[in-house]
Structures are given as structure tokens and as C-alpha cells.
Amino acid sequence: EAGVAQSPRYKIIEKRQSVAFWCNPISGHATLYWYQQILGQGPKLLIQFQNNGVVDDSQLPKDRFSAERLKGVDSTLKIQPAKLEDSAVYLCASSLNQGSGSPLHFGNGTRLTVT
Amino acid sequence: DQQVKQNSPSLSVQEGRISILNCDYTNSMFDYFLWYKKYPAEGPTFLISISSIKDKNEDGRFTVFLNKSAKHLSLHIVPSQPGDSAVYFCAASGNFGNEKLTFGTGTRLTIIP
Numbered sequence: 282e283a284g285v286a287q288s289p290r291y292k293i294i295e296k297r298q299s300v301a302f303w304c305n306p307i308s309g310h311a312t313l314y315w316y317q318q319i320l321g322q323g324p325k326l327l328i329q330f331q332n333n334g335v336v337d338d339s340q341l342p343k344d345r346f347s348a349e350r351l352k353g354v355d356s357t358l359k360i361q362p363a364k365l366e367d368s369a370v371y372l373c374a375s376s377l378n379q380g381s382g383s384p385l386h387f388g389n390g391t392r393l394t395v396t
Numbered sequence: 397d398q399q400v401k402q403n404s405p406s407l408s409v410q411e412g413r414i415s416i417l418n419c420d421y422t423n424s425m426f427d428y429f430l431w432y433k434k435y436p437a438e439g440p441t442f443l444i445s446i447s448s449i450k451d452k453n454e455d456g457r458f459t460v461f462l463n464k465s466a467k468h469l470s471l472h473i474v475p476s477q478p479g480d481s482a483v484y485f486c487a488a489s490g491n492f493g494n495e496k497l498t499f500g501t502g503t504r505l506t507i508i509p
Contacts, residue, residue, distance in 0.1 A: 285439070321501065322501055323400070323485050323487075323499030323500050323501050323502055324440070324485070324499045325499070326496045326497065329496065337496055372439055372440075374439070379494060380492070380493045380494045384430065384442035384445065385440075385442065385497070386441075386442070387432075387439025387440050387441070388439050389437065389438050389439050390438075390439055
């Protein structure tokens with residue numbers, strides 16, 4: 282099966298600019314996640330979708346970050362305006378369902394550098 | 397607050413020997429634990445998991461041990477192979493995996509040929 286696809290792989294922007302990341306999950310996977318991984322730390326959940334509904338966005342900085350999952354398939358994560366501390370790898374993951382029987386499948390991530 | 401801790405940022409092990417990676421957690425509501433492996437420039441991949449109703453789970457060369465009273469788990473890899481060189485993340489969840497995963501900071505394992 283094809284894995285989780287993410288684009289772009291790398292992005293460099295200046296602070297206060299905006300940026301968007303795209304994710305295409307594994308076909309049939311109902312649950313989609315966006316994680317932020319800052320250098321030297323573990324991945325931190327930003328938002329979780331079940332189909333096209335939000336399950337958990339408690340750690341999403343909603344003043345600058347937004348995400349949507351149209352038609353319950355692809356998803357985009359946007360940052361506007363970016364800050365220096367947003368420099369990180371943004372990982373998209375999907376799972377068949379939510380829960381212990383469905384491990385997360387991660388994409389290769391988008392490395393964002395904010396200068 | 398770091399609810400899942402991996403106190404060893406790095407570990408080097410001779411090929412063929414046993415690798416032991418450790419993880420501690422503080423949240424007593426966690427009852428489902430996973431290990432993910434990450435190569436450079438790739439996303440993490442699922443390795444093995446364990447529920448709190450067990451104290452051991454084995455899959456080939458990989459075994460995870462859970463000590464609930466100590467809030468500690470460990471991943472054993474035996475024998476270690478060069479392809480095992482990667483960063484290993486411990487993760488934990490509540491409600492038997494139905495809640496969000498909390499990841500540790502990772503341990504970089506290097507297998508020396």
C-alpha cells in the first residue's frame with residue numbers, strides 16, 4: 282500500500298510569512314493527525330481528525346495555526362504568521378481507526394525553517 | 397511537563413549484543429505503550445506495543461517489558477544489527493490507546509559493526 286504522502290519536504294520562510302503543508306493519508310484511513318517535532322524533542326500532537334471532524338486540537342496554537350481535512354481525505358496545515366519558534370518538522374500520520382488496534386503510519390514530514 | 401521520559405539521548409552497542417532502551421512515565425492513567433523507530437529524513441515507524449494488562453510482549457528480535465509499579469518500560473533488541481541504528485521513541489496513551497499519544501524525546505541507538 283502507498284504510504285502517507287506529504288509535501289513539500291522542505292520549506293524556508295521569513296518570520297511573519299505564511300506557509301501551508303499538504304498531507305494525503307493512506308487510502309481508507311479514517312483518522313489523520315498532524316504532529317510538530319522540534320529538534321531534540323518527541324513529536325507533539327497538534328490536531329487529530331476523525332474523517333473530516335476534529336477530535337482533538339487542544340495543543341494547536343489557534344491564533345496562528347489552522348488545519349482542515351476536506352471530504353475526509355487530504356488535509357492541509359497552515360501557519361500565518363510564522364514565528365521563529367515554529368521551526369520544526371511537521372509530521373502527518375494516519376490510522377485506520379482511533380485506538381490501540383491501529384498504529385499510526387507517519388509520512389516523511391516537512392522540515393520548516395523560519396528565519 | 398515531560399510525562400514520558402527517555403533519559404538516555406544516545407546508546408552505542410556492539411553488533412550481535414543486546415540493546416536495551418529505557419523509558420519512564422509519570423502519568424498513572426497511561427495504559428498503552430508503543431515504541432517507534434525513526435531513520436533520518438523519514439517519519440517514525442511503529443515497532444511494537446504493549447497494554448498494561450501484560451508485562452511482556454515479544455516480536456522477533458524485539459521484546460518490550462512493562463513494570464507498572466515502577467512506571468517503567470524497556471525495549472530489548474537481540475541480537476542487535478547495523479540496520480537497527482536509528483532513533484527510538486517511546487510513546488504512551490490512555491484508555492487503551494484511544495487517547496492521544498504522548499512521545500518521549502527519543503534515544504539514538506548506534507550499532508557498532
